[in-house]
Amino acid sequence: xxxxxxxxxxxxxxxxxxxxxxxxxxxxxxxxxxxxxxxxxxxxxxxxxxxxxxxxxxxxxxxxxxxxxxxxxxxxxxxxxxxxxxxxxxxxxxxxxxxxxxxxxxxxxxxxxxxxxxxxxxxxxxxxxxxxxxxxxxxxxxxxxxxxxxxxxxxxxxxxxxxxxxxxxxxxxxxxxxxxxxxxxxxxxxxxxxxxxxxxxxxxxxxxxxxxxxxxxxxxxxxxxxxxxxxxxxxxxxxxxxxxxxxxxxxxxxxxxxxxxxxxxxxxxxxxxxxxxxxxxxxxxxxxxxxxxxxxxxxxxxxxxxxxxxxxxxxxxxxxxxxxxxxxxxxxxxxxxxxxxxxxxxxxxxxxxxxxxxxxxxxxxxxxxxxxxxxxxxxxx
Numbered sequence: 092x093x094x095x096x097x098x099x100x101x102x103x104x105x106x107x108x109x110x111x112x113x114x115x116x117x118x119x120x121x122x123x124x125x126x127x128x129x130x131x132x133x134x135x136x137x138x139x140x141x142x143x144x145x146x147x148x149x150x151x152x153x154x155x156x157x158x159x160x161x162x163x164x165x166x167x168x169x170x171x172x173x174x175x176x177x178x179x180x181x182x183x184x185x186x187x188x189x190x191x192x193x194x195x196x197x198x199x200x201x202x203x204x205x206x207x208x209x210x211x212x213x214x215x216x217x218x219x220x221x222x223x224x225x226x227x228x229x230x231x232x233x234x235x236x237x238x239x240x241x242x243x244x245x246x247x248x249x250x251x252x253x254x255x256x257x258x259x260x261x262x263x264x265x266x267x268x269x270x271x272x273x274x275x276x277x278x279x280x281x282x283x284x285x286x287x288x289x290x291x292x293x294x295x296x297x298x299x300x301x302x303x304x305x306x307x308x309x310x311x312x313x314x315x316x317x318x319x320x321x322x323x324x325x326x327x328x329x330x331x332x333x334x335x336x337x338x339x340x341x342x343x344x345x346x347x348x349x350x351x352x353x354x355x356x357x358x359x360x361x362x363x364x365x366x367x368x369x370x371x372x373x374x375x376x377x378x379x380x381x382x383x384x385x386x387x388x389x390x391x392x393x394x395x396x397x398x399x400x401x402x403x404x405x406x407x408x409x410x411x412x413x414x415x416x417x418x419x420x421x422x423x424x425x426x427x428x429x430x431x432x433x434x435x436x437x438x439x440x441x442x443x444x445x446x447x448x449x450x451x452x453x454x455x456x457x458x459x460x461x462x463x464x465x466x467x468x469x470x471x472x
Contacts, residue, residue: 139407140177146415146437151346157458182338184210185293211337212292219245231293234275285313288333338379344437381423417446432460
């Protein structure tokens with residue numbers, strides 16, 4: 092009996108010892124994980140970047156000479172000897188993110204992934220669930236390119252103003268569809284198709300046709316050619332047609348010597364025509380730089396880029412927006428409490444006086460901007 096009792100005591104002691112060892116190992120593992128996580132976070136560069144594209148990295152089809160060297164620095168050729176996270180944040184668009192990244196990668200000599208790229212209409216992905224199964228008009232771009240982009244986002248019934256013109260050529264008798272345009276259209280009876288929203292994805296090619304069709308849809312509660320409601324749709328069960336713009340830029344920089352009108356110009360033209368017709372202003376939703384929604388969206392994409400590079404999601408302690416347009420790039424960055432850098436290779440021209448929105452600093456080009464930001468980060472450590 093005493094022998095069994097001693098054996099039992101010995102077994103209990105061994106169990107306690109084993110449990111103590113397990114707890115010790117688990118404690119060491121947790122401490123090790125915390126140390127490794129802290130060590131990994133300590134190795135993240137203290138800054139990140141968001142770059143505009145037109146006027147900063149490219150001008151039209153031409154690459155700005157300093158752009159390749161600037162991106163090479165961010166890919167590891169810098170005093171930190173590590174990849175510095177960056178995203179491209181543009182008010183441009185007109186094609187899928189995948190295709191645009193492929194074209195930019197070839198031009199810039201650096202792989203640009205769709206996961207680090209935001210164009211003006213990328214944010215429309217977040218609205219697709221709301222209009223997935225209802226008819227919407229997609230404005231802008233060439234032929235049906237942006238219809239296909241919209242379908243890729245999740246809009247199942249996306250139509251173009253060329254579809255409307257193919258349905259009834261008297262909608263706008265001043266434009267004859269080319270064979271290419273006609274091949275891009277879908278056969279739809281718009282007298283039986285209620286448009287629930289208009290998404291202006293990119294700069295329209297035919298302002299007159301697009302403004303006419305938008306006004307028709309809005310004034311007839313979505314039925315193009317239907318009776319005008321004169322704003323009186325309460326109690327009818329129908330909702331007003333929502334109008335959403337992707338890009339507020341009034342002007343942008345191309346290969347031409349002077350800036351060109353952008354989507355913001357189209358918005359102003361639409362608004363002026365609608366007010367002349369009805370005596371009222373039509374409400375709309377605006378995305379794109381400098382809106383808060385777009386910069387908040389950009390923050391989430393930049394944090395995801397950090398996770399892609401370093402294994403955990405967080406924002407760099409300093410974020411630099413490098414742009415050429417004070418009204419969009421600099422204004423938006425300042426509101427988001429980012430550092431802002433205004434370059435002299437695009438819309439802004441120093442000879443015309445100081446910008447209305449003051450940047451953190453100015454630089455001749457994107458390479459100088461990146462160098463200055465990295466030096467500032469190094470000094471502050």
